[in-house]
Amino acid sequence: MGAKTLITVAPTGAESAKADVPALPVTLEELTQTAKECEAAGAAVIHVHIRDDEARPTLDPVRLRDTVRALRESTGLIVQLSTGGAVTDSFDDRLRVLEAGPDGCSLTCGTVNFGDDVFMNPWPFMVDLYQRTQELEIVPEFELFDLGQIASLHRLLDKHGAPYGGRVHCDLVMGVPGGMPGDAATLIDAVRALPEGATWSATGVGRTSLPVMFAALSAGGHLRVGMEDTLTLAKGRPVTANAELVERAVSAATLAQRPPMPTAEAREFLGVKAR
Template identity: 65%
Template structure:
């Protein structure tokens, strides 16, 4: 049966509040300290989010994979809210591969796992095959559920290769996020999203989509229509709307979550509570596998 015929009853909303690209000097309301990220996560939970995708910043607001700082940030988020905590293993495009693997020692519930190297604006986001396998194995050994990030259609063939070689991840579920609209990656269009959904391996149990920049609302609407879940946040979009008087900046991550939750509710796919998101992702089974 087509994935389009039975959309899920609810929508898991992930919020990506910070990212590694925007500078605090350019975006004064970007949360960068552990306390700010935690407060933003709590506000997003109230607005309808179920998972938070965390990038960590240092005391000067620059991206960092420093493990004590990562642990501090994750602890602050967990103290402030009940969201599923997903840690970015991408860091910034300049971070070395060994440091990106090491952040799993902070023991998040979930981690991102990008399935291939991609041009990222003027830079290159490196994810060679050996690193993909190492990250998959390290996450499974720790009972951490990966979210497979796809920046281009061909990376779904890599997912097929990975599952054939390594089997299922911790928890037995396979969740994919389609990251669309990155300069150098696949475009953020409805046609591209439909092509990706058609190419998902049958082992995929859930998927979401992220629209970067101007593609944000197009991807949001297309993902909901196609039965997917959503990722929103100031990592991905900083402009709320555009009009005759210019661009209106995003006020907060909670505003983006609330808008996504409102659209999802109107389409009779209201936000999933955290407990349902944990079940969707197989988090409890993943933890039990290493207990």
């Protein structure tokens, strides 16, 4: 197992409504305050979705640039923008996310049923997005929702070479209705199928958050937590701030004798460009 645990926080996402989840950070002020709290708690990476003035998901390029700048000015966190957006966003808008100049971005390796919707990631879009990250020197994190997407990751690397930064880092997104289940057996199968030398984190959605967290730590992986994926700490106990989820991840990682990875070390670990 590695000596340190890379902890990513995904504070907002595109699925939950502010009216239903009052603690969800949707304004720039709320997001930067959340980022400060999560950095203090032990997170090194922030995975970012943004909202418009009505708290609806958006990929507005001006808002994205303002968000990246504000997070850099207020924290030392690695800023990773979502290129998934919402399931209704166009491929062109999702590609344009990279123009905001983040440190990193998500790159989902295939189409997946997402609850009642379909999250579209056809092969040509994957290639366009990957080549653009190489050109702009942005570190991709390969998001894997099922085992078949790992085969697509191998194909992408074989045909188009190594990512910027040289590190193949993946996130196993587990427990999404339509994707792979969030249990230890599936996690181990997924890890065995990853490219040789790849590093990985795991995300357990909803009630799978704790089983996936413990399985990931025991298998030497890293963690992603946040209100994008988890809205309760326990049955009947809603999350009141993203920092609560980071603190819980830090406690689990520390108990596993793999304390949180400092941001400076995380930048070197992921191959992030100094900006």
